[in-house]
Structure formats: structure tokens, C-alpha cells
Amino acid sequence: MKKEKNTISHDPKKIEKELGEFLNKKFGANVKIISPSTLPRQETISGTSSSEKNKPLIDFNIKPRELITYLDQYVVKQTKAKSVLSTKICTHFNRIRHSQANENGLSKITGNIKSNILMLGPTGIGKTYLIKLIAKKIGVPFVKADATKFSETGYVGGDVEDLIRDLVKEANDDIKLAECGIVYIDEIDKIASSPSVIGAQVSRTGVQRALLKPMEETEVNLKVPHDPVSMMQELESFQRTGKRTKQVVNTSNILFIVSGAFSELSNVIRKRLSKQNIGFGSKIVKSKKENELLKLTKAEDLVNFGFESEFIGRLPVRCILETLNQEDLYAILKMPNNPVILSKRLDFSAYNIDIIFTDEALKILAKRAYEENTGARGLVSVIEEALLDFEENLPSHDLLKFTVTKEVLENPKAHLKDLLSKQKFLKFNDLYEKALLDHKNYISKYINNNSKTLSVRHGLTLSQIRCDMIALYFCNNVMEIEDALKKIKNHQDSIKEIEIEVLKTYNLNIIFEEDAIDFLIEQFINHNATIQEILSKIYDNYYDGFNLIREKTGKDRFFLSKNALIDNETYLNDLIRKEIT
Known part of the structure; x- marks a missing residue:
């Protein structure tokens, strides 16, 4: 009997089935038994495979002047900002490409310094727009967030490491591509510490400290700690592949760009300069405009403003954007690719209505926007306000063409009544055709003036006939x-x-x-x-x-x-x- 007892073998499948039924009754169908015998016999690994390590990062060969030329098609003014951003961003990504090409022959530099960028300038001048354009042009993953949504540990708002995880999502889960992305954080001035608050400020200095490592070099775990979804995904992956992977993102090549209005920073700079200039010199300092003072920003000013010195040290490149005057706002509206007019054309196009703006109307809109004192954002507000009644009523009256003129803006109710009565149909139709011809000629001239750049980029010979053809197609269709x-x-x-x-x-x-x-x-x-x-x-x-x-x-x-x-x-x-x- 003893010998027989030693030879008895229990069927593992039967045991697994019985345990599974027990767990199912107690915990429901979400808990399963994973038998080691059913898993592939593979060693656990950490990190990425050798084939992934050999995968090329990016194919980048854009030069600074090329990127500046591209930005000139979309952004008015900001000559210095376009120069700084284009140069440092192109250099950053060309360094990555160069390191990739020579990784077998050159050793890495210890203490690699990234050209993270701090952008300063009033609201509504196109800081976010600039970065979005650059990210689109160079084709790297890009994420944007407001600094105010984060906290040091994540218990008030979000965790700064979520930005890196979002970058991986933008790269379609391609970690190597995400490691060459751009993280853009707006309203960074809102996380400067407040001198009137005593104690820890988790949504201010706490966020600054949390950003220190990612902005330099660290590894961010894609699996969020204590996240049940991440744990379930890891369990399913292990059951399917038999591999226990640790997915991390290295931030050494991720470029961080932060921006803010810094409306109170000019007072800090003025105070510093006033101490340095006694008598007549201090009067000159007081008379300087805010934007002129921002151009004199030093690290000590940013520290006095409420930033940790270590945080400012991670942002070696500073970019000051200029304020926009009335002529600049008019120039924005005249630019063929400006999203303000294109968006409004798209709004009316949704009702099969072709809308066009005369030059006089654009000047009036620019003047009204300048009086709003909110930069380019004011353009959207004044156009929405001016055309809301037309957008409400025209779609119900089978009108296919609408010309925004000086009269439309100055006396909208009377003009809307005339339009709906259709008694002046021929007059309004002629007005539209004239405005369309003027706009087409302007666009054709713009294409002709930029024909060298556009021709090389698209491999298309641009004769005058083709410039006219492209201009007409552009005017008849809502596109860039x-x-x-x-x-x-x-x-x-x-x-x-x-x-x-x-x-x-x-x-x-x-x-x-x-x-x-x-x-x-x-x-x-x-x-x-x-x-x-x-x-x-x-x-x-x-x-x-x-x-x-x-x-x-x-x-x-x-x-x-x-x-x-x-x-x-x-x-x-x-x-x-x-x-x-």
C-alpha cells in the first residue's frame, strides 16, 4: 500500500480546473489560473529587444534656414523667435541623427546638455501655433499641456510623467520615435512660487522639481504605478508571450519647450535695472515697455520671479516674442494660410456658401482686434461677433455667395436685410466676383514671389499660368x-x-x-x-x-x-x- 501511495499522480489539468471553478465562484470570471506548464519557456527580459535597439530613430536633415522659410508662410513678424526656434530645434534633431549615424564610432558625451527652450511673450501672439507648425513640419511626436494641470506627485492634477506616456501614444506606441519627440508646456509662469504662500506648493515649486529629471535625462516607466489597467495588461501580455517586459522611455533626446506670458516679470526686471541705474538712468528704465524689458531677462530675474534655479538651468535657450500691432494683425489676416480666415471660410462652406473678405473689411477687423488687446486671439472674437447674424440666417435662404465688405461690418442689420430680400442680387454677385478676382491676383502674386521655394519643395515648375491656376483653385476650395x-x-x-x-x-x-x-x-x-x-x-x-x-x-x-x-x-x-x- 505504501508503494502504491507513492506512485499516485494527480492530473494538473484536473487540479487547475477545480481551482478555476472555486476562484470563479468566489471572485467572478475576472480571475484566471495561469499554469506555468502552458506558458512558453522563455527567459524574462527587461527593456527592449536588440532588433528594437538597432531600429533607426529619425531621418532628419532639415536646415535652420529651410525651417524659417516654412514658418514665414504662416507666421507674421517674430523674426528673432523664428530664428532661435528654427536654429536650436534643427540642431537638436540633427545631433540625434548624427549620433545615430556614428553611434558605433563615437562615445557619448557625459553630461549631455539639451537645448530646452523657454518662450516669453504676451498672450495671443502665436507661441503655441509656432511650436505646432514646427512639430508638423519635422514630423516628430508632439504633446502639449498646461503647467497648471500638474502637481509634484499627481494627487492634485496630473503627474508630469503622464506627458511622456502621452508622447508614446502620439507615436502610436513606437517608443523609439517617442524618445525623439517634443513636449510643450504652456502657462509655465503659473507654476512660479508665490512669495505670499508659506509651506509646500505642490502645484508650483513641486511641479518644477518633478520636471527636473525628465527635462534632463531619466527613464519613465510606461506602466503607471498602482494602475489596475496597467497591471491587467501586463498580466495578459505575460500569459500570451511568456515575457515579462519593462517598458521605459528615456528622455535624453526629448526636447522640452515651455512658454508663458510672464506679465509680472517686467516689474522684476525693472526693479533690478533701477537698482543698477541711479538718477537719470532709472527714469529711462521706468519708461521702457514690457516687451523691451523681457528682452533683458536674466536667470536671476526668473529666480526672483519664483522659479527654482535648477529648473531655470534646464532651460538654456530663451526666446522672446514680440507684441503685435494693428498692422501685424492685418498682415495675419492677409496671409493665405492664416487659420482665422480659413476657419471662417470652412464654417460657411459647411452650408455650401462661399465667403470672401475685401481688403477694407480686413483692415477694420484688424483695428477692432487690436483694440481688444488680446493679440491674434482677438481676431477670432471680432470676426465671430461681426458675422454671427449672417452665419445664422444665410444658410436658410439659398445664398451661395457672401462678400464681407466695409458696409457689412459697419451696418450689418441693413446689409443682412438687403441680402435676404435678393433685390440687389446682381449687385452683390458683381461685388463677390470683383473681390474674388482681387483675392486671386493677390494669391497668385504671393505664389509667384515664393515660387523658388515652392517649386523646389513640390517638384513643380511654377509659370505665371500655373501660379494663376493654383491661386484660383485655392480661392475656390478651403485649403492651405x-x-x-x-x-x-x-x-x-x-x-x-x-x-x-x-x-x-x-x-x-x-x-x-x-x-x-x-x-x-x-x-x-x-x-x-x-x-x-x-x-x-x-x-x-x-x-x-x-x-x-x-x-x-x-x-x-x-x-x-x-x-x-x-x-x-x-x-x-x-x-x-x-x-x-
Whole structure:
């Protein structure tokens, strides 16, 4: 009996089943037994695999001047800010690329210093817009947050490490790509310590201390401590793969950019300068404007303002943005890519209404916005206020065109009544067509002035005809200039596809001359022509004639001009007479 007892073996599957039923009754279906025998036999690992380590980080080769040129298409003024941001950001990412290319031959520098940036300037001048444009251009993950939402430990607001986790989400869970991202924190001046408060300030100095390590170099665990969702995900991953992974993000290459209005900082600077300048010099200091004083900012001013010296030390690059005057606001509205006018065009386009602004109207709107004293943000407010009644009423009256003029802004109720009565339809239609022509000519001139840059970027020769074509397409569709150029380039590529298809199908080498390409692009845009339709016309109108010439002379290369496309019979008759007779 003793021997028999020693040979009894218990079925592990049966035991697992019984335990599973017991746990199910006690805790519900969420608790499961994971049997070691059912898991793959693999060693536990920490960090990333060797294949992930060898994965390229970024392919970055943009030069500072190139980025400045790009920003000039969207941002008015801010010459110094565009220069500082473009130079330091391009250098940062080119350093990453250079280190990546030479990682086998060069050792890393101990105590690597990142060019984290501090942006100072009044509200509404485009600080956030600038950073968003740069992130879009260079194609790296980008996250934005307000400093006021964080606390030192996360128990009041969020944890600063959540920014890094958000960066990974923006990179579609590509950790290596996230490690080359940009973290932008606005309203940083709101976390300066207040001298009137005694004791710990978790939402102020506490946040500054919490940011110190990420801004320099640290490793952030993607799994949030004490988060049941993270724990469940880790359990499921271990059950599925047999690997216990520790996913961390290294912040050594993540660029931190912080910004704030710093409205009270000028008083700190003025106080410092007044102590240094006695008598007549102190009067000069008092008369200086706020923006002029911000340009004189030193580290000690920021410390006196309420920042930890260690925090300021992590922000070696300072960028001062300029205030915007009335002419600047007008220039913003005139810029083809400005989101203020494009957004309003999109609002009316949702009701199939084409809206256009006259130059006089833009000047009035700029003046009103300047009086609001909220920078470029004031533009949105004044336009919304001026056009709200029209946006409410026009969609219900089958009006397809609306011109914002000086009269519309100065006497909106009377103008709305005239529009809805439709008694002056011809007058308003002529007004719209004139404003559209003026706008098209302005956009065409803008494209022509920037043709060198745009041509290189898109691989598209920009003749005057094409500038006009792109301008008209831009005016008739709500989009940025870049998108209008891409559309024309796509049509040009389609024409090249037609040439290739004719050669492949009919063994005929046809080449469209430049004016023929422009003519065909117009057919695509104005008549919604398709590649197949044009191919059919080429075959119907030219194949027999070209084939005859090929049989008689052996020639199989033919050039088609615009005139040849418009009057194919005359073209073919002249060509046959020249080549055969």
C-alpha cells in the first residue's frame, strides 16, 4: 500500500480546473489560473529587444534656414523667435541623427546638455501655433499641456510623467520615435512660487522639481504605478508571450519647450535695472515697455520671479516674442494660410456658401482686434461677433455667395436685410466676383514671389499660368497653399501616367508640352476629367494618324501642344503633310 501511495499522480489539468471553478465562484470570471506548464519557456527580459535597439530613430536633415522659410508662410513678424526656434530645434534633431549615424564610432558625451527652450511673450501672439507648425513640419511626436494641470506627485492634477506616456501614444506606441519627440508646456509662469504662500506648493515649486529629471535625462516607466489597467495588461501580455517586459522611455533626446506670458516679470526686471541705474538712468528704465524689458531677462530675474534655479538651468535657450500691432494683425489676416480666415471660410462652406473678405473689411477687423488687446486671439472674437447674424440666417435662404465688405461690418442689420430680400442680387454677385478676382491676383502674386521655394519643395515648375491656376483653385476650395500645390502636382503626375500608359499600350511615345499639361490640368480641375477619359480621347483622336506616320516613316515620338489638343484634325493633317508628303 505504501508503494502504491507513492506512485499516485494527480492530473494538473484536473487540479487547475477545480481551482478555476472555486476562484470563479468566489471572485467572478475576472480571475484566471495561469499554469506555468502552458506558458512558453522563455527567459524574462527587461527593456527592449536588440532588433528594437538597432531600429533607426529619425531621418532628419532639415536646415535652420529651410525651417524659417516654412514658418514665414504662416507666421507674421517674430523674426528673432523664428530664428532661435528654427536654429536650436534643427540642431537638436540633427545631433540625434548624427549620433545615430556614428553611434558605433563615437562615445557619448557625459553630461549631455539639451537645448530646452523657454518662450516669453504676451498672450495671443502665436507661441503655441509656432511650436505646432514646427512639430508638423519635422514630423516628430508632439504633446502639449498646461503647467497648471500638474502637481509634484499627481494627487492634485496630473503627474508630469503622464506627458511622456502621452508622447508614446502620439507615436502610436513606437517608443523609439517617442524618445525623439517634443513636449510643450504652456502657462509655465503659473507654476512660479508665490512669495505670499508659506509651506509646500505642490502645484508650483513641486511641479518644477518633478520636471527636473525628465527635462534632463531619466527613464519613465510606461506602466503607471498602482494602475489596475496597467497591471491587467501586463498580466495578459505575460500569459500570451511568456515575457515579462519593462517598458521605459528615456528622455535624453526629448526636447522640452515651455512658454508663458510672464506679465509680472517686467516689474522684476525693472526693479533690478533701477537698482543698477541711479538718477537719470532709472527714469529711462521706468519708461521702457514690457516687451523691451523681457528682452533683458536674466536667470536671476526668473529666480526672483519664483522659479527654482535648477529648473531655470534646464532651460538654456530663451526666446522672446514680440507684441503685435494693428498692422501685424492685418498682415495675419492677409496671409493665405492664416487659420482665422480659413476657419471662417470652412464654417460657411459647411452650408455650401462661399465667403470672401475685401481688403477694407480686413483692415477694420484688424483695428477692432487690436483694440481688444488680446493679440491674434482677438481676431477670432471680432470676426465671430461681426458675422454671427449672417452665419445664422444665410444658410436658410439659398445664398451661395457672401462678400464681407466695409458696409457689412459697419451696418450689418441693413446689409443682412438687403441680402435676404435678393433685390440687389446682381449687385452683390458683381461685388463677390470683383473681390474674388482681387483675392486671386493677390494669391497668385504671393505664389509667384515664393515660387523658388515652392517649386523646389513640390517638384513643380511654377509659370505665371500655373501660379494663376493654383491661386484660383485655392480661392475656390478651403485649403492651405501647400495643399493647392499638391493638388496641381498630383494632376501633373497623372498626365505623366498617361504618357507612360500610351507607350505601354500602343507603343507610341507621346510627350505633352508645357501648355498642353496646363490645359489638361484645367480639364481635371474644371471638368472633373479622368485619366481614362483622356486616354480614350488620345486613342480616338490621334492613334490612327500617329500609326500611319509610324508605318510610313518609322517615327514613334510625337509632341502634343495645347493647340494640338484643341484642334486635333488640323494638327494631324499638318503633321502627315510634313512627315509623309
